[in-house]
Amino acid sequence: MKAILPISMAVAAFFAARMLPGTLEKATSARQASGKTSSRPQPEGVGQRATHLAAIESVRPDSFEQLYRSGKFSRDEIMDAARRLAAKDPAGTWEIVKTAEFPMQLRRDLLTLVAGMWGERDLDGLLANPEAAKMAENFFCSAVWKLTGGSDEQSEKVAEVFGKLSPMICRFYSYAILPKDPEIGAGRIQSLPEGEAKDRIASAYASAWIEKDPQAAIVWLRQLGPDLRGRVIERFSGDLLAKPADHDPQAMAVTMEWLEKEATPTARARLGADFCASLAESDPAAALSWASSHLSSGPLAEATGKITALMMRRDPASARAAVESLPPGGMKHRAASEVATRWAGTAPEEAVSWWMQNVAKSEWDRSSDGIGMAWYQSAPQSLLDHIRNPEASDLPEGIATTAARELFRQDKVAAFDWIETVPASRRDALFDAVYHSWAWQAPGEAAAFLETRPELATPELSRKIVEAWYDREPSAAIAWVAQLPWGGTREAALKEAKQKAESMAAGGGSFPEELRVLLRN
Incomplete structure (x- = not known):
């Protein structure tokens, strides 16, 4: 599992080198220096550059949007102008960018820039604006890193900041980075006050640590208490099992131990089938055994199907033999069905015959x-x-x-x-x-076809046509019944029409006179 999901290595390295105040402002400059610029024409000549710089330095809130609309300023220059405005009034700059007519991506980049600067200068003000707080990704990711991997002074400062953060911001805690000395970061996390911030940071941190040193990470997790440990390992296990095959044996062992001894029934049911599928990559027999011992009902059937599907891809004969050895029940039924469905692609009659022999009627x-x-x-x-x-x-x-x-x-x-x-x-x-x-989807069409093939008509078929048709077009259904020849087919259709009409009349509708005539004749 990667410790940082959407955050680049460049951002991580950048965060490691700087203190919390001023981080975003410098980070944005570094990112822009290496990022793409717009296709707007770049100014040429010293005089033009000086003119642009003067305009950017003197930008006012009421003239900011006009810089973009003029078409003379590059994307980087627009960002620089926003940075200067936000340094004086981040809240006001946020509103300007929100209401201005910028392209979608530029607007997002500007809002991210302003939100980060807002967090550095006025954290309480940023948190009072949930929409802005959601955009301050760089600011909060930097703070999480400094908690676990920065200096003692940085860590203490960030810990104070986290006391002000609302639960909404906790989604950024999944970006925690494992420092060179995991023990130091672990101790800092453990000293945080109880709450969602501590839970989220511990989960991200442990996930990174388990991949590097499962035994040391588990020792630390055992000190956190069963509830937090369970949440951490459940998240780690879900991410682990979502990856392709060839999982680390130690990581799989951590997941297995937790599923067997500590996982809640809900967590075991949610992850059990995926765990069995992963285990089957190396030992299908063990996966079947584990599934039968620890799962039941739907999760057991799902796990069995996944294991059997893998076995069929690798060795169909062995898969069939394994299914035949299973005791009767849902597990065997699911496995046999999986085998037969895949086998039917090459030898359908043989596959179905085998399936019928191995599944109860x-x-x-x-x-x-x-x-x-x-x-x-x-x-x-x-x-x-x-x-x-x-x-x-x-x-x-x-x-x-x-x-x-x-x-x-x-x-x-x-x-x-x-x-x-x-x-x-x-x-x-x-x-x-x-x-x-057919009768339900298009009763008129079904009725017309039946008239061309009277030998197919049966009382039940005519009844079903009327059943579906009468609800939509009572008159058309009655007219069709009227032209049917005397006999069982007509009687069944007429009886169904009568029941429908009586039901509608009981609900306040009228009984069609043309149907009364048919019933009297």
Whole structure:
């Protein structure tokens, strides 16, 4: 983990070399000297430079924006003018920059400059303006460094400053830098008064120290008390596990010990799966064992899926063997589903057969849709042929209906043609899967199609069309029912329309007269 996230090494070195007062003013000059300048034309000639310098030195609040609008001054010169104004009146300069029409990036740079100078000259005034305080990043980062790595005099001065800081400023404490002698900085932090400032600084400091010397850092953490130690290690562990593989063994050991002995159930549930995935990089079997011993429910299933996915990428045969050895339950189900989903990309029938053998039938519905999608994406015709082959084994309903929905999404007519070829014992579920969603999304379109394919009409399908259509267009739904031929399909549709009308009438609506006529006939 890097001790300073968005702060450059140059800024860190700069902070180490200067006292707190005046830091930002000098820092901004150094940064600007090495940074980009605008594309504005630069003045040429000694006379022009002298004229510009005179204008900058004599700048007034009411003429500051005009310097920019004139187009004659470079970005650095605009910043210098703002610096001169802020040295006299940072609060007033802040308001000028806020209301002036500057480009977004220039405005942000100016506000950052002014806020930092405001903090150096009038900390109480800066803290009274939350918006400005949020922009004083350099000022507060410098202060944090000086607390842990500066001179004794600097550290004492900064400690006094922190007593005035509001919790809003604490986000800057994550930029603490590890000095050459971590013990000195640790002692200074420990002497701070209790509060959020101490917690945040200790967390950032310990995170940097653990990476350098885990054992020494842990000795110090144990002196902080369980609550603070827990917060520090939880943050450290979250950052550690978010990194790519090849974690430091000592850092992983710190995380494991904390997860096993001290982490709250919430923290263990949040980080457990990621920890198992990291552990599986070097020892998948140990990761599975740890997950089964320390996790449960959703976190256990998530961890199992991550471990199995890694094993499948490295050695599919070993992954399948590991899953087969697991005891029945959620862990085995999740692992088997992960294996089957990945395996289906190359050998779908074999993968599904293996999955059905290793997962209890009562759990098929939990992952059959995903496995069916994997099969359809890798070999759609193979899946469609299997479903319509009366000699082929029955598949879990979720796999078959996924195939039907995907084909329907691509070609409605082809989907119904295919469903007609499926054995009767499997057909109803497929009709229901595709037609149910169609009826809800576009009942009029579904009804029109059914008229062209009367052989597909069933009482349940007609009922679903009316159920969806009546809520949107009662008259259209009733008219469609009226033209249906006598029989079970019409009776089911008419019954659904009657129930809908009665429900609406009970809520204050009217019962359509055309429906009364249909019911009498």
